[in-house]
Amino acid sequence: MVVDPDGVAVEPIAEFLRDLAARCSSPGSVRSYAYALLRWWRWLHRVDVAWDRATVAEVRDLVLWLSQADKPRRTPRTRSASTVGRTNTVTGKPYLSDSYAPRTVRHSNAVIRAFYEFWIEQGEGPLVNPVVLARSRESGRTNAHHNPLRPFRGDGALRHNPKVPRQRPRALADEHWDALFTELRSDRDRAITSLAVSSAARAGELLGMRPIDLDWGDQRIRVVRKGSRAEQWLPASSESFVWLRLYMSGLGTPAADGPLWWTLRPYRRRGGPGMDRRIPGPAGAGLRPLTYPAMRAVLLRANRVLGTNHCWHDLRHTAALRMSRDEDLSIRDVQTVLGHAHITTTAGVYLVEDDDRVIARVAQHLASRDSRTHAPEPVPAQGYDAGALAILLGGDRR
Incomplete structure (x- = not known):
């Protein structure tokens, strides 16, 4: 309000x-x-x-x-x-x-x-919207009299919108991920981070999980999507399920439809004299459900040790970029796992890579292509004429 x-x-x-x-x-x-x-x-x-x-x-x-x-x-x-x-x-x-x-x-x-x-x-308010569109001076309607020698302009851009800087890569390099995972202190932290980097689920979606949202046989997790609020099953790595088992073995027996993630230490609510009491948790341990500020504090502690500024959404970018590099997965597969309605969001926001890595891979591609180009001409087997094979096969028999 x-x-x-x-x-x-x-x-x-x-x-x-x-x-x-x-x-x-x-x-x-x-x-x-x-x-x-x-x-x-x-x-x-x-x-x-x-x-x-x-x-x-x-x-x-x-x-x-x-x-x-x-x-x-x-x-x-x-x-x-x-x-x-x-x-x-x-x-x-x-x-x-x-x-x-x-x-x-x-x-x-x-x-x-x-x-x-x-x-x-509703017929109220000003007659003209004060936030106007960035239309062409030549015409009140975008592309109404389009010059074929000029590109089409996008319709709907606002006149006073500032320019957005170029999207920077947010995915963690393999060495940064290894260092971050090493600094985690508990099985709970290792389980939730490994789930985030393998399933590409958002932090809020992971916090909303329940024990019944775990499919141990097929190694899948069920999350509620942020925008559509629809339930979706996501594959996760076998390593993350190992850490999940270790975490839950020390947690006790949580309710099947209750929260999956809990604090590691009992919580005491402060108040006046005689007002301190424990909040019931798994097995009566006095724990409370894990919140996003507490979850964020896990990365803040690791960042102070490593001198980095990682955040939870970087793990989602890391999972998306890792999946895009797999030749067996298409960009449509990545879009489905991320839960995007438009493939442009997947390609334009989550698949942004560092320029140095892209240049290194292109240089490696060019070097391998040059090596294939200058490979020695294969020698025909005994009994075959090289000239006849050149005419029949076009001169390139590799």
């Missing part, structure tokens, strides 16, 4: 979010839209413009402000203050910065445009 400075719900935003939820949008999408509209509402309040009187100028000025402003933080940075906005020398990945990323600004523009499209359809 988005509220105004007086704590009253903003009715235009509330109505739009209700319509968004009625279109079977996930709770995460509704929450993301709510935060983007909260930022827009604060901006309109700051510049003293009513929401139904907003123009292109307010959208343009918001984009300019976001390009130089810092994101608000609940607590000041301590350990990460020295690395914010820089590039890790081991992985080559940039650290998160305090400024708004271009993708955040583009998402904000898309949300604001959808918000005003909804109210224009």
